[in-house]
Amino acid sequence: xxxxxxxxxxxxxxxxxxxxxxxxxxxxxxxxxxxxxxxxxxxxxxxxxxxxxxxxxxxxxxxxxxxxxxxxxxxxxxxxxxxxxxxxxxxxxxxxxxxxxxxxxxxxxxxxxxxxxxxxxxxxxxxxxxxxxxxxxxxxxxxxxxxxxxxxxxxxxxxxxxxxxxxxxxxxxxxxxxxxxxxxxxxxxxxxxxxxxxxxxxxxxxxxxxxxxxxxxxxxxxxxxxxxxxxxxxxxxxxxxxxxxxxxxxxxxxxxxxxx
Numbered sequence: 001x002x003x004x005x006x007x008x009x010x011x012x013x014x015x016x017x018x019x020x021x022x023x024x025x026x027x028x029x030x031x032x033x034x035x036x037x038x039x040x041x042x043x044x045x046x047x048x049x050x051x052x053x054x055x056x057x058x059x060x061x062x063x064x065x066x067x068x069x070x071x072x073x074x075x076x077x078x079x080x081x082x083x084x085x086x087x088x089x090x091x092x093x094x095x096x097x098x099x100x101x102x103x104x105x106x107x108x109x110x111x112x113x114x115x116x117x118x119x120x121x122x123x124x125x126x127x128x129x130x131x132x133x134x135x136x137x138x139x140x141x142x143x144x145x146x147x148x149x150x151x152x153x154x155x156x157x158x159x160x161x162x163x164x165x166x167x168x169x170x171x172x173x174x175x176x177x178x179x180x181x182x183x184x185x186x187x188x189x190x191x192x193x194x195x196x197x198x199x200x201x202x203x204x205x206x207x208x209x210x211x212x213x214x215x216x217x218x219x220x221x222x223x224x225x226x227x228x229x230x231x232x233x234x235x236x237x238x239x240x241x242x243x244x245x246x247x248x249x250x251x252x253x254x255x256x257x258x259x260x
Contacts, residue, residue, distance in 0.1 A: 004113035005099035010178030012162070013112060014210065016059035017154045017179040019233050020097060020115035030133035030144045030238050039139070042197065043146040046186030046205055047073045052218045053082050054211030059103055059112030061181040062119045063090025064209035065152050068183040070128055072150045072207075075242035077128060085209075088126065093118040116154040116181060116235035123239075127246030135236040138228045142187055142197075144238050145204065150185040153206065154235035155227075161220075168216030169203075172226050179233075182206040182220070199224040 186205030
């Protein structure tokens, strides 16, 4: 089994997210930007993404998830490629995070993997977002995806998620394969007879980075209950000031999320 840069193992080289947290992120919760009315009435919404990238058999799932985020509404950055996802986001995140080595040319030792937070810092430094926040609760994530935009979601990845149903339903069951990263670009709220959200029936839509032949045209479905089961150790980042074209470099850009 391949060994990642933090010493963890993965049974598939494409599944190579490293679990890394920046404690400063705790001060930048997406909940602070959500309203009581939004919590009271979470909405179903899908942020369209017309880009289907395939990372092949290499690592770099984090870079590809962030590239899909940039290509999705509401920002819709044009012209993004697999090379951009790998070299401009993934490789640069490896240079920025705290783990030794990398997959970029000249890295020693050669090893795969990086984190959502490291890639978030890279995307901000590239000028594609001025601020980003974190969901620390599944309820916050439901409301944020409905009203604020897609979320880059890093989580544990199980064998049965690797082989979703024909309509893309991914169940977090079977042996643990490693840690993966996808883009949650939609939420569907299904309500019971009493009007409350049914967590087993409600679900997130996500874009994977295994190409359009995976799942339902490259897309998958995670029930809200499944996301709750995956929550321990997850990284969930939501850009809140996105840019279609990169801004000039700002030396004041912080490393944890919010513009000073």
